[in-house]
Amino acid sequence: MQLVERYGLVAVLVVSFLAFSLLLPQTFPTLGNVRAMINSQAIILLLALALTLPLRSGDFDLSIAGTMTAAAAVVAQLTTTGTSIPLAIAAALLLGAAVGLLNGFLVVKVGIDSFIVTLGMMTALGGLSYAITSSSIVPNLPNGVLRLARTPLLGLPSVVWLGWLLVLVFWYVYERTPLGRYLLFIGGSPGSARLAGLRVDRLKIGAFVACSVLAAVTGVLFAGQVGQLDPSVAGQFLLQPFAAAFLGATVITVGRFNAIGTVIALYLLTIFVTGLQLFGAQPWVSDVFNGVALILAVTFARVAARLSGRS
Amino acid sequence: MPVPGLSLRGVRKHFGGVAALRGVxxxxxxxxxxxxxxQNGSGKSTLVKVVTGIHAPDDGATMHVWGTPxxxxxxxxxxxxxxxxxxxxxxxDGLTVAENMGVASGYAARLLAPFSLATxxxxxxxxxxxxxxxxDPDTLVGALSPAARATVAIARATRVLREHAERFVFILDEPTAYLGADESAQVIRLMRAVADRGSAVVFIxxxxxxxxxxxxxxxxxxxxLVVDSFGGGEGDQHRIIEAMLGQxxxxxxxxxxxxxxxxxMLRAERLDGxxxxxxxxxxxxGEIVGFAGLxxxxxxxVPGLLSGAVPARGGRLLLDGEDITTAGIGARIRRGVSLVPGNRQRDGVWLExxxxxxxxxxxxxxxxxxxxxxTRAEVADARTAMTRFGVRPPDPLARVGQFSGGNQQKVVLAKWxxxxxxxxxxxxxxxxxxxxAKFDVLQTICDAAARGAMVVVASGDYEQLAHVCHRVLVMRFGRVTAQLSGGELTEAAIAERAQAD
Incomplete structure (x- = not known):
């Protein structure tokens, strides 16, 4: 029973991959398609991992996609107007840190619901992205920026490898260090975390800052991956990280946001969306699918918790 | 013999292979x-849930309400x-008394039919x-005393019941568990009053x-199983404890x-919280000091103030001569300060x-x-600690929420x-x-004192304080108004000082 609970989603991943391979032998199980699926999710994976930090400590961060876009806008605008790449990246990361601090301060010290704070922040950052780029697409980013995301290794670009490396780092931090457990207890039982002597406020703010800085890093890589920047993209990156993180919490360490589960969930969603599209489904199918998947993931988690609570 | 308000015969209930009720x-x-x-796990909650229909009993059980099957x-x-x-x-909490009472009855009206606030x-x-x-029906429920809230809850239930029945059965599940002595007394008077009006009152x-x-x-x-049942005045606490424990x-x-x-080793000087x-x-x-009061x-x-969970607003606190007045919770834990919080499910452990x-x-x-x-060392340490503090079963991989209340509290003690x-x-x-479990917990506390710990216990259970503490400080309006020790330290003396002006 526990095995089913812990690895059920892995089995679904494997089975769905095999099923689509059998149904679409010409297009689905090809190296090109697998590569395309992995590449297309590299940015989402980074955002989803970042998102698990505040989720684990009990807060939402709806602003990650906005932070990513604003950071990408900073890098795009600065590097195409002559600023050096390292300086431009530093400015983008600084923006991320400032967003995280502001989010954390408002949520933890002022006591506003994280949903409201980060929803407002998301919209504000979306607007800021337009301001930075003067409401137009910034084309032709310099090669130095492109190389950050596109340098190939074993047939996959560096942005993918960075995501996978971060999965390992997050797995280690979450499962093998006190920090991972602190965040978990702060999210699950803030009272007992505080009385155990944990610096709850600092850790919560720290989770927001780390999340936003990582989102800014993702923004830099995103700019490099695409090679230009469209300030209107934020909305496309809002939902999928949440779907992956929540669905990921129903697997591996059930009921907890975790790194391995997140990557498994993300690839599962991708397989379905890609498979359906190869069947000729319209592009809107992916939005419907991801939205429904998020709701289903949370529903599964609820039901699983209720069942295990009864036994 | 009058017709009982509630009558159960032959109630059995199995969960899987486990018998929770064996013919009550x-x-x-x-x-x-x-x-x-x-005791926890004896079947009280299951019995209540059978009465209210949350659990279906095994075949063969009968139930009569005021004589009607x-x-x-x-x-x-x-x-x-x-x-x-x-x-x-x-x-x-955020609604008034009248609103709370109205919501439960659905205002006796349809969703969009207007209701009169005055009515x-x-x-x-x-x-x-x-x-x-x-x-006052316009008071916010959150502003009421615990006993007044209990009164509102019963009045509210009465209102709902009146629409369906003429005579009532009330079941109160630990109505006084978190209350001090005088609040408990009010709730007890309330139960008496409800019974005097003809209802049957069952309380846990x-x-x-x-x-x-x-x-x-x-x-x-x-x-x-029902192991003993007797009229008030036919038995005392010892008979009850004996029946509950079976020895x-x-x-x-x-x-x-x-x-x-x-x-x-610990000194508080003019400490304000x-x-x-x-x-x-x-x-x-080695000293066990109790703090009592309404x-x-x-x-x-007091425990929170000494642990740093409640910040000190004035005065000084010295541990081993070192000023820890402004030290945080973590810093005090590292100096050997342990706080076992009152609300274990919120502050003591994470049940999940x-x-x-x-x-x-x-x-x-x-x-x-x-x-x-x-991880492996952690689990082994946990098993040792759970065994030492008598947690049953001593399974470190079980979620804390799966343990009974007494065993959860033992996990909290083991932690601290x-x-x-x-x-x-x-x-x-x-x-x-x-x-x-209570005896075990108190024994654990006494053992800690015997090993040289300084112990501070805050409790509304005066009997327990009188038996376990070396001295008890009684507080009124934030100040210590009496100190009892030796022959003066009795339950009655604490109660009297707690009430005294």
Whole structure:
């Protein structure tokens, strides 16, 4: 029973991959398609991992996609107007840190619901992205920026490898260090975390800052991956990280946001969306699918918790 | 013999292969306050859930309400005039008394049909007056005293029941568990008043003194069977404890250890907290000091204040001569200060996490954020600690929420006492746990003192304080108004000083 609970989603991943391979032998199980699926999710994976930090400590961060876009806008605008790449990246990361601090301060010290704070922040950052780029697409980013995301290794670009490396780092931090457990207890039982002597406020703010800085890093890589920047993209990156993180919490360490589960969930969603599209489904199918998947993931988690609570 | 309000015969209930109830017969008469007692896991909650239809009993059970047979499981207990009042009462703090009472009855109207606020107020006031209470229907429920809230909950239930039945059965699940002595007394008077108006009142409690004080009849469950049932006045606490435990406990309380004369290691000088004002205290190793008082008088804040959970607003606190007045919770933990909080489910443990994870949280607090953790060692340590503190079963991988209340409290104690604290602070350490677990918990506290810990216990259970503490400080309005020790230290003396002006 526990095995089913812990690895059920892995089995679904494997089975769905095999099923689509059998149904679409010409297009689905090809190296090109697998590569395309992995590449297309590299940015989402980074955002989803970042998102698990505040989720684990009990807060939402709806602003990650906005932070990513604003950071990408900073890098795009600065590097195409002559600023050096390292300086431009530093400015983008600084923006991320400032967003995280502001989010954390408002949520933890002022006591506003994280949903409201980060929803407002998301919209504000979306607007800021337009301001930075003067409401137009910034084309032709310099090669130095492109190389950050596109340098190939074993047939996959560096942005993918960075995501996978971060999965390992997050797995280690979450499962093998006190920090991972602190965040978990702060999210699950803030009272007992505080009385155990944990610096709850600092850790919560720290989770927001780390999340936003990582989102800014993702923004830099995103700019490099695409090679230009469209300030209107934020909305496309809002939902999928949440779907992956929540669905990921129903697997591996059930009921907890975790790194391995997140990557498994993300690839599962991708397989379905890609498979359906190869069947000729319209592009809107992916939005419907991801939205429904998020709701289903949370529903599964609820039901699983209720069942295990009864036994 | 009058017809009982509630009559059960042959109630059996199995969960999987486990028998929770093994043939219970139970009668609650109108006009009677009937105490239903038993250790955690004896079947009390299951029995209540069978009565209200949450659980279906095994075949062969019968139930009569005021002599009328009803089919089990009941689909809507309130339609038969049965109401269960849970410990948390189910009131909404941010709404007024009248609103709380109206919401439960659906305003006796359709969703969009207008209702009259004036009528609501008048009805609420009348229902409360029936119970002998004078509560303004416009008061926010959050602003009421605990006893007044209990009154509102019962009045509200009465209003719902009246629409369906003429005579009522009330079941109160630990109505006084979190209350101080005077609030408890008010709730007890309330139960009496409800019974005097003809209802049958069944109440569950772990406080045997109040059972003695109010119950017309006592029924004791053990392992899913009624092991004793007797009229009030035919037995005492010892008979109840004996029935609950299945053996005669020579002493309901452990012997307090002797204190060797020594220099005080903890000193509070004119310490101010949120309610505590000007607390002076000197503790020597091995000493157990109790803090007592009525609810809200400040005694319940003392453990938090000494642990750093409640910040000091003035004065000084010295541990081993070192000023720790402004030290944070973590810094004090590293100096050997342990706080066992009063609300264990909120502050003591995380019910969703494994026992081993809860126990390791404190150990983690001593290492750096990113130091690697050794899961296997953690689990082994947890097993040792759980065995030492008598957690049953000592399974470190079980989620804490899977344990009974008494065993959860033992996990909390294991978490905070495994490293042998120097200053042990406890807030209501035996709240809501059964007599057997209570003895174990108190024994654990006495053992810690015997090993040289300084112990501070805040509790509204005066009997327990009188038996376990070396001295008890009684607080009124934030100040210590009496100190009792030696021959003066009795339950009655604490109660008297707590009430005195």
């Amino acid at each position: 017969d139970f009668d609650a008469q109108g006009g009677e306050v009937h105490a239903l007692l038993g 009803v089919s089990m499981p009941l689909t809507a207990a309130h339609q038969h005039g049965i109401a269960v009042i849970h410990q948390d009462l189910g009131l909404v 609501e107020r008048r009805r609420s006031r009348a229902l409360l007056a029936d119970l002998g209470a004078d509560i 409690s772990h406080r045997l003194q109040e059972v003695e004080a109010v119950a017309d009849r006592v029924t004791v469950l053990r392992d899913g 005669r406990l020579a002493h309901a309380y452990p012997d307090r250890p002797a204190v060797a004369p020594a220099a005080p 949120e309610r505590v004002t000007g607390l002076d205290l000197a503790l020597v190793p 609810v809200g008088m400040g005694h319940e804040e 996490a494994r026992a081993s994870e809860n126990l390791a949280l404190l150990g983690d607090a001593r290492s750096t954020l990113l130091a690697p953790r050794r 006492m495994h490293e042998d604290p120097r200053l042990l602070l406890l807030d209501e350490p035996t709240q809501g746990i059964d007599a057997g």
